[in-house]
Amino acid sequence: MNLPTITKPCQLAPQWHFHNPVRVHFGRNCRRRAAAELAATRCLIVTTQRGRRQLSDDPWLGPLAANPDHLWVDGISENPDVFYLQGEIDRLAGQSFDAVLAFGGGSPLDAAKALALALAEQCSGCQLRDLLADPTLYRQARPQPLYAIPTTAGTGSEVTPYATIWDHQAKQKHSLAGPAVFPHAAFVDPALTDTLPAAITLSTGLDAINQAAESIWNQNANPVSLDYAIRALQLGLPALPPLAAATVGGGENNRDNLAQCSLLAGLAISHTRTALCHSISYPLTAHFGVPHGLACAFTMPAVLRFSLQAEDGRFSETARALLGHRATPADLEQLFTALHTQLQVGAKIKAQIPSLQALLALQKEMITPDRAGNILAPLEPTTLERILTESWQ
Numbered sequence: 001m002n003l004p005t006i007t008k009p010c011q012l013a014p015q016w017h018f019h020n021p022v023r024v025h026f027g028r029n030c031r032r033r034a035a036a037e038l039a040a041t042r043c044l045i046v047t048t049q050r051g052r053r054q055l056s057d058d059p060w061l062g063p064l065a066a067n068p069d070h071l072w073v074d075g076i077s078e079n080p081d082v083f084y085l086q087g088e089i090d091r092l093a094g095q096s097f098d099a100v101l102a103f104g105g106g107s108p109l110d111a112a113k114a115l116a117l118a119l120a121e122q123c124s125g126c127q128l129r130d131l132l133a134d135p136t137l138y139r140q141a142r143p144q145p146l147y148a149i150p151t152t153a154g155t156g157s158e159v160t161p162y163a164t165i166w167d168h169q170a171k172q173k174h175s176l177a178g179p180a181v182f183p184h185a186a187f188v189d190p191a192l193t194d195t196l197p198a199a200i201t202l203s204t205g206l207d208a209i210n211q212a213a214e215s216i217w218n219q220n221a222n223p224v225s226l227d228y229a230i231r232a233l234q235l236g237l238p239a240l241p242p243l244a245a246a247t248v249g250g251g252e253n254n255r256d257n258l259a260q261c262s263l264l265a266g267l268a269i270s271h272t273r274t275a276l277c278h279s280i281s282y283p284l285t286a287h288f289g290v291p292h293g294l295a296c297a298f299t300m301p302a303v304l305r306f307s308l309q310a311e312d313g314r315f316s317e318t319a320r321a322l323l324g325h326r327a328t329p330a331d332l333e334q335l336f337t338a339l340h341t342q343l344q345v346g347a348k349i350k351a352q353i354p355s356l357q358a359l360l361a362l363q364k365e366m367i368t369p370d371r372a373g374n375i376l377a378p379l380e381p382t383t384l385e386r387i388l389t390e391s392w393q
């Protein structure tokens with residue numbers, strides 16, 4: 001008997017590597033394990049005020065949070081600010097702790113990475129601004145182990161070696177990146193996302209889906225990152241619309257799938273980084289306050305259309321994995337356009353940005369080489385204007 005014809009996977013680079021040192025736990029109630037591991041540990045706990053209440057009320061983490069020996073930074077706001085964090089670094093300098101517990105969405109997780117690094121012995125005497133400007137200053141740093149417990153799904157920050165920090169005065173975004181920024185352990189417990197409001201579920205879910213997509217149309221993709229990304233989309237694309245439509249809840253199964261989508265997309269970009277959609281998004285957040293995931297999703301169908309000219313088999317493979325063995329890259333494009341329409345991404349963006357001209361005026365700020373440079377097809381001088389105009393219409 002002959003074997004049926006097996007569809008071959010696409011061939012990416014012939015040589016590749018993949019490394020992610022974060023110990024990962026996934027599943028409902030896996031946060032119990034984090035509570036057990038940190039029970040006798042003096043922690044620096046980094047969260048928001050809402051996060052502190054959630055942590056304190058939690059049946060598993062509440063007793064841990066009640067320990068009076070912990071140090072707290074509980075005033076993290078959306079898109080953490082470099083000056084606020086520097087104030088906290090100055091306040092905490094010289095105090096000892098054995099681990100950092102990051103609890104919340106992407107902002108507390110990124111803030112915790114910055115605090116852990118800036119408070120590491122090897123970085124003493126450095127201002128956070130110095131670290132953001134010069135990665136060589138923290139290349140040898142050995143921060144205390146960071147335990148990340150995300151409460152959104154999400155940025156995937158719990159498994160990435162990146163942190164985004166903002167200078168709100170100058171309307172600029174900065175990054176920390178490198179092996180020293182990786183958390184020590186991640187506990188992704190979807191139960192923590194069950195009570196998220198729909199608007200936050202939508203924006204953070206779009207970030208997760210966009211991150212998976214951006215690691216596919218990415219020059220750094222390899223077979224491992226591609227598998228993570230495709231699996232993330234298989235889980236996240238059907239889960240997000242019902243969750244975004246629900247005023248509360250939305251179903252445990254969908255929450256579980258979106259949380260896993262976020263984690264797998266995080267693992268994918270931990271190697272590839274993100275690409276053009278993210279690069280375009282940062283000025284939209286800095287100048288107009290557009291939530292991160294929404295800002296990233298804005299250009300997703302147009303960037304996919306642009307990237308298809310560099311098809312080397314990866315878009316066909318993704319289309320088949322998501323839509324069946326007869327599906328083509330054109331079907332994939334339709335899928336992303338339909339998602340964009342169904343979730344009213346364009347309308348939500350237009351509610352926050354005054355005009356296409358205001359958008360086009362930011363073009364220079366939208367091209368950051370470490371993100372936009374990852375895109376598959378070469379950027380022509382008019383590419384960005386075309387993508388922005390298409391996305392606006």
Ligand SMILES: [Fe+2]
Nearest residue numbers: 155207211296
């Ligand atoms: Fe993102």
